[in-house]
Amino acid sequence: MADFTVTPWEVSGAVDYSKLIKQFGTSRIDAQLKECISRAVKGHHHMLNRDFFFSHRDLDLILKDHETGKGFFLYTGRGPSKGMHIGHLVPLLFTKWLQKKFGVNLYIEITDDEKFLFRREYDWKEVQKNADDNIAEIAALGFDPERTFIFKDSEYVKNVYPLLLKTARKITGSTVKSVFGFDDSTNIGMNFYPAYQVVPSFFEKKRCLIPCAIDQDPYWRIQRDIAEGLGYYKTAAVHCKFFPPLQGISGKMSSSAGSETAILLTDDEKTVKNKINKYAFSGGRASVEEHRKLGGDPAIDVPYQWLSILFEPDDDALKKIHEDYRSGKLLSGELKLMLIERLNLFLKEHRECKAKAGKDIQKMMYSGKLAKEMWERTYE
Numbered sequence: 393m394a395d396f397t398v399t400p401w402e403v404s405g406a407v408d409y410s411k412l413i414k415q416f417g418t419s420r421i422d423a424q425l426k427e428c429i430s431r432a433v434k435g436h437h438h439m440l441n442r443d444f445f446f447s448h449r450d451l452d453l454i455l456k457d458h459e460t461g462k463g464f465f466l467y468t469g470r471g472p473s474k475g476m477h478i479g480h481l482v483p484l485l486f487t488k489w490l491q492k493k494f495g496v497n498l499y500i501e502i503t504d505d506e507k508f509l510f511r512r513e514y515d516w517k518e519v520q521k522n523a524d525d526n527i528a529e530i531a532a533l534g535f536d537p538e539r540t541f542i543f544k545d546s547e548y549v550k551n552v553y554p555l556l557l558k559t560a561r562k563i564t565g566s567t568v569k570s571v572f573g574f575d576d577s578t579n580i581g582m583n584f585y586p587a588y589q590v591v592p593s594f595f596e597k598k599r600c601l602i603p604c605a606i607d608q609d610p611y612w613r614i615q616r617d618i619a620e621g622l623g624y625y626k627t628a629a630v631h632c633k634f635f636p637p638l639q640g641i642s643g644k645m646s647s648s649a650g651s652e653t654a655i656l657l658t659d660d661e662k663t664v665k666n667k668i669n670k671y672a673f674s675g676g677r678a679s680v681e682e683h684r685k686l687g688g689d690p691a692i693d694v695p696y697q698w699l700s701i702l703f704e705p706d707d708d709a710l711k712k713i714h715e716d717y718r719s720g721k722l723l724s725g726e727l728k729l730m731l732i733e734r735l736n737l738f739l740k741e742h743r744e745c746k747a748k749a750g751k752d753i754q755k756m757m758y759s760g761k762l763a764k765e766m767w768e769r770t771y772e
């Protein structure tokens with residue numbers, strides 16, 4: 393029996409990522425592949441170096457397609473909910489880096505339909521409000537407005553309905569039952585929805601690369617079973633681990649788990665400070681004396697882990713924090729303060745970008761080069 397669960401809707405227990413690679417049938421991103429990526433982009437990304445992006449499907453083929461000039465495109469997405477949290481930034485910021493390094497088109501699916509169907513507590517108006525807010529958060533991250541298309545499923549459906557139907561015709565009820573655990577009480581909209589999450593991987597007749605956390609992989613398994621039969625490539629994917637909640641390094645930061653478990657992108661400075669000081673699980677010792685003598689444990693320390701994943705990209709600086717914490721020179725309160733300062737600086741800049749994102753949102757949804765092309769195009 394597995395002592396952890398990973399599905400697109402639930403992550404619980406201490407996830408064993410090596411087991412997950414086997415269970416899902418993906419491949420580990422090994423040293424050789426990392427080397428190939430570095431060579432292709434002439435650079436590094438700390439999330440790859442530190443194995444936060446740890447698993448993939450066909451990433452080697454993406455690099456080949458890039459090398460031979462065939463090219464590829466990027467696709468990622470978001471199921472809109474009330475507040476985006478900092479964990480959601482992980483795949484998005486990595487996607488931004490890939491877009492910049494490879495200069496490729498990017499499609500971002502906003503699944504208002506999924507949220508409406510799967511979360512009965514939301515009415516349609518609320519879903520739309522959340523979707524518009526989430527789009528502003530995403531646009532604020534600074535994707536290339538001419539090469540990025542952000543679309544809400546309910547709006548873009550008129551352009552893709554025939555392709556959606558073709559896709560849906562290839563997916564049986566027993567497939568979604570076994571892949572997602574649906575049963576007879578699952579509403580028929582939910583049974584249909586997976587077809588729409590597959591469709592953007594067909595937006596170009598090139599290989600698609602999907603950056604996401606590993607929870608979304610079940611969709612790509614379905615895509616890979618049907619893509620070639622429809623005349624498209626099997627999609628590639630690059631998977632990250634889960635950004636941990638404040639309370640400890642197992643499980644995932646989640647919008648539905650309660651606001652005291654996550655830092656939301658809308659949290660103000662005081663809220664950030666209070667949440668970290670009150671809730672962030674510490675690998676420090678019970679007293680200052682003991683900590684100075686025995687040192688802390690960065691491996692289970694949430695502030696250290698968050699710095700490592702997002703807020704301290706410099707390897708030397710992170711190494712120093714690790715050493716000082718291990719040796720007891722750096723106290724838990726000091727480490728928390730370091731995180732609070734960086735987080736608040738990041739969120740302040742993010743808020744400013746969000747306030748100024750109007751023009752870019754317009755471009756990425758409707759008037760930029762790629763968006764314009766997409767609205768003129770229909771898919772069959």
Ligand code: TYM
Pocket residue numbers: 400467468469470471472479480482483501503506589602603604605606607608632633634635636644645646
């Ligand atoms: P959603 O809105 O649940 O999550 C959006 C993206 O964030 C990732 N994610 C996390 N990554 C790291 N740490 C976490 N704690 C964490 N929580 C969520 C998710 O893996 C996802 O990449 N059905 C999708 C929307 C979607 C999509 C896609 C996502 C449509 N097409 C293509 C990825 C790629 C959803 O509800 O994601």
